[in-house]
Amino acid sequence: MAVHGSVCIIGSGPTGLYAAEEIRRQAPLVTVDVIDRLPTPYGLVRGGVAPDHQKTKSVVRQFEPLFTSHGVRFVGNVRVGEDVDLTELRRLYDAVVLAVGAAGDRRLNVPGEDLPGVYGSAAFVGWYNGHPDWARLAPRIPGPRVAVIGNGNVALDVARILALTPGEMAVTDLARPAAEAIAASPLTDIYLLGRRGPLEAQFTSAELREMGELSGARPVVQAADLPADVPAAIDPRDARRVKRNLDILRGFADATAAAAADDPRVRVHFLFRHAPRAILGNVVEGVTGLLAERTPTALSGAGGARPSGQTTTSLAVGTVVTCIGYRATPFPGLPLDDERGVIANVDGVVEPGLFVAGWARHGPRGVIGANRASAREAAEQALAYLRTVDTPRPGGSELERLLQARGFRVVDFAGWQQIDAAERAAGDGTRPRDKFIRIDDMLAVVEQAAAITEAGTVEATPEGTGTRTESLGPVPSG
CATH class of the missing domain: 3.50.50.60 (FAD/NAD(P)-binding domain)
Incomplete structure (x- = not known):
């Protein structure tokens, strides 16, 4: 029997993306949104892997198709606990997976x-x-x-x-x-x-x-x-x-x-x-x-x-x-297992419908690929929970409306690609990229690209009636 519903993954590092990959593989009708507080995806691949280990960083190529062709949406520059509460996300999505790592x-x-x-x-x-x-x-x-x-x-x-x-x-x-x-x-x-x-x-x-x-x-x-x-x-x-x-x-x-x-x-x-x-x-x-x-x-x-x-x-x-x-840092609204340095959980389950994977679940362990098993288990737990849901929740479409109403600047995957292209161009052919280290500078790139697109749309619209609506992109239908 096909599984329907919506899953929100908090954290766009390898663990979160492995989980998204597994959910879409097993249940292509389930919609998946990956939320990150930064405008950039990939977590420790970008912010933790050594700068001289470019071959290791190339793992992101494996994840790019998730966002470009496999129906997973990136929702960047959204801070859970500030811009939107975990309780709100749990009301919007059928299941939530925490893949927030261990930043302490x-x-x-x-x-x-x-x-x-x-x-x-x-x-x-x-x-x-x-x-x-x-x-x-x-x-x-x-x-x-x-x-x-x-x-x-x-x-x-x-x-x-x-x-x-x-x-x-x-x-x-x-x-x-x-x-x-x-x-x-x-x-x-x-x-x-x-x-x-x-x-x-x-x-x-x-x-x-x-x-x-x-x-x-x-x-x-x-x-x-x-x-x-x-x-x-x-x-x-x-x-x-x-x-x-x-x-x-x-x-x-x-x-x-x-x-x-x-x-x-x-x-x-x-x-x-x-x-x-x-x-x-x-x-x-x-x-x-x-x-x-x-x-x-x-x-x-x-x-x-x-x-x-x-x-x-x-x-x-x-x-x-x-x-x-490393150890997990407190996550808004959830208890921390201080002794283990992780988000309190029992075999990856925080509460019914709320799951945790990767370092936030079991502490730092191994290289990037070592968290695939934990991500797969979280994906399977989320899908098993979805099978018990009688009335699916609205998911990403309602999150989009909520964030727009609050006036937050959401960065989707196309926005990240604009940041990525600007960094690579700044590398000037010698360095792999010259990173933006301030969020405001990243957002400026996205806004400039949006302004250019808007200007072109208005110019091409008869009588200058064209309009532009901020969007996370299409809600995947499976």
Whole structure:
């Protein structure tokens, strides 16, 4: 039996779009609207993936047909909780799926964490990716030394971006203010430290290898920090990756031993088994240093890598970036599971008719494609719920009327394409794009395109009677 009805997905990142894809695949008669508070779709693909990872960003090509030919509507520049309430959306749509990610940083919980010059990865990565939320961050990077705390890919990304030369930056979509600030910072040393050892580090081998391919930086690894082999206690599912990582790190260690003392490149120090214990400084000068303790050399097990109680490392750094994980931020009208750092849910169900997927459901996990399973489950839950609905709700057509009545400027997918084209044109053939980092600038592009279209329509209409109506686009009929 064919399923009818309407679904609203809040969040246009990969999880939300995977869910939309699955709903349309299983139930082509169901209408799907994807709402985002930004005028731009794609979530962390645009605002989180490293600017020099253009191949990873190309996943958006998979999602474009959703909006151009598969009947899914993009409803951008709409803030749920401000422009429209979640309760209103639930009255308008038969089911709602939350795919809002995890935009908050986990805290270190050490003295000095709130000093000027300390940044969580959500803010710092958002800043160099040109996310409008962080356009005004202007982080302190006085140099010559920076500490990046974490043993995962995000920490590698931050360290690598800081180590890029101007030439390497020039072929990325790094936000221009960030590129200028990093190029102007006289960095000589970047310390990449984490409380666990090389066996437990969560780097992917591809990202780790990239650190040795930078023209202006060289990784520094001490051979004594590396085990001779992969212990049998390692989970077999991880053993191959761990072995590849050890091989890469051994190569870095060999190069460290052979490096010339006057090598002018930025040194990226891998400090394994270092647990941060205090960030030093004051509110006037900001960060001046970092204290860390050594942790055991053995596998840490379920209890974690416990500090030895002895401070063994003091780093004179002017900036600290923490990359120790993300957590969901409060969503208007819904409880937060503080312990897990997610929107409170039971197996993806928040309430009947309201579902959650991706990082907002289970916390940060894996690469982009790793959230496909969670998105598929949310789609199936929403469709199962739709089968119980007796009287379908009005869906997107009523949302459109409501937003127009309130005077909000909605950006549809055609509007995003205009922003996209303007950014690419500004890249001038060298950079993939020159990102707009302010929402007002994005909206100006859309409005200018609309004005040109309106002028052409009026000119082509007899006696100048042509009119223009803002619209989200046609409501898909399936």
